[in-house]
Amino acid sequence: MSKQNVEAIKLQSQGLRGPLDEELRNSDSFLTEAAKQISKFHGIYQQHDRDDRKQEIKQWSFMIRTRIPGGQLTGQQYLALDALASEYANDTLRVTTRQTIQFHGVIKTDLKNTLRRINHALLTTLGACGDIVRNVVACPAPTTDPQRLAVQGFANLLSAALTPQTRAYHQIWLNDEPMVREDPVDEPLYGRTFLPRKFKIAIAFPGDNCVDVFTNDVGLVALFDGQNRLEGFNVLVGGGMGLTHNNEETFARLADVVGFVKPEQVIEAVSAIVTIHRDYGDRTNRKHARLKYILHDWGVERFIQVLQERLSFEMQPARPMPEFQIHDHLGWHEQGDGKYYLGLPIENGRIADRGGVWLRTGLREIIHRYHSPVRLTAQQNLILVDIHPEQRAAIEALLTDHHIQAVEQFSGARRYGIACPALPTCGLAITEAERALPGVLDELEMVLAELGLLDDPISIRMTGCPNGCARPYVAEIAFVGRSLEKYKLYLGGNLVGTRLAEPFLDLVHINALVPTLRPLLTYYRDYRREGEFFGDFCQRIGFERLHAVYTGVGETAAD
């Protein structure tokens, strides 16, 4: 669909209504193009089962994405979502790379009930997809420090301030109100055509980049004074991952640091940046429509100038930030009030009962029994919160009973691995990702064990296409779907998500991924410096030499 068409659909949608309501009432199992585009703003994606290639008539179903600012859920909310997974979806919950939960496989006639039940749990799907501000991500580490809680609270504040005002969502899904068509809401922030493209915001703590803050349209890094009081935020603008193979006009980009704002200035500053995207983003070419291209085309100085003109206060220069360290909040940690939290690795975010692991049942049982609140992480993992010391042993026993592995049982590569859903649900997938990465890691772990590297952290990310949903372009090793069963191999990002990886080899067959990495990892084992991570090693050694190592040609001894 061309950009003009999406723009026309948004313009004619009368505040995100379009033909959605009528089409929900007809007997078709699918939505037509206009309703499909508008349904994204309501958190819904039309999909079909891509495993079933023989289908003469496509079996349509829908992915539903919730919006959960900062990934924070009460235990009751988690249990409500868990129940929906069986009642309306495919018996799984999918933790996403933006701290939300997705359902797959919901049929059209169940959409309304599913959305109602999500809303009854005081959650929403409005704005989870579409050309709009998406789920606001924030470091989920539980804390009792009021200053840090205030920082996490900005995820809710920003989310509320940037939510569309239209009543369409309530009219269509919740209230059974008659459709009010004479109400083409002119959104105060978004206008009638919303944004040219999606818009993403993340909030990080100093030194903790668990949210990959540089990959967002806007990143906020909280900064504290010597007394641990929140001073404000450094503002980062223009990050993004999506690109198209063989189209040099599209690229992954890390955000630039543009200034510093006080806590009371954050909402005004971020809203102003959203309006710059709204007003200057490319509405003629969706592949060039993200905010990152404005930053690229204008340069940072001009961007700051335009932003300043839209602010009622003087934006201060950015302040020094401490270096980012590696945090994924997995394992047991004290949370500051005598209680504990437990970060559990969820392989590729899929919460299911499969392969002898009763992950979904086990989590349900623990959360039901101990009323633990839940946090979702941007690495697709889950944190159980507010655990009393005397409950730890019983929770560990429940995990063991359900064959759920603790982080200590994960290799360094599996712990930091992320894969997007790809096949069979994603309509844009070229290759496997979520279903393939565990097998690739099995094979890789054998090599890592042989080399004595099994416990070393390595970030490996796999996607079924170059759109970058697992943020592969900041990983140390990335496999990006390229053509049938073949991937583009990227190397040299870093564990803390502050450096872009670069393409190393194209069109690597899935069976050749680990054999390709083997000589490079052997070389790393032999020549790395004390404590040096693989991505840093690749950058230091340089791709020319790594290619020589890979092909076995030429001088390869490291300095």
Ligand code: SRM
């Ligand atoms: Fe994504 C499209 C899944 C995070 C970049 N993404 C999609 C769709 C909806 C496919 C589609 O348009 O038909 C995928 C649904 C697959 C499915 O079956 O569930 C999809 N994206 C995901 C999730 C579920 C991946 C995951 O493993 O968790 C993540 C949901 C996040 C959420 O809860 O809101 C997800 N997507 C991301 C991220 C990572 C992030 O935001 O931190 C990115 C890269 C960052 C960025 O936006 O630049 C990302 N998704 C894309 C793009 C490329 C956008 C671009 O600028 O080019 C697309 C395609 C598009 O928008 O046209 C896309």
Ligand code: SF4
């Ligand atoms: Fe689909 Fe591509 Fe995103 Fe994977 S990276 S979920 S294949 S759009």
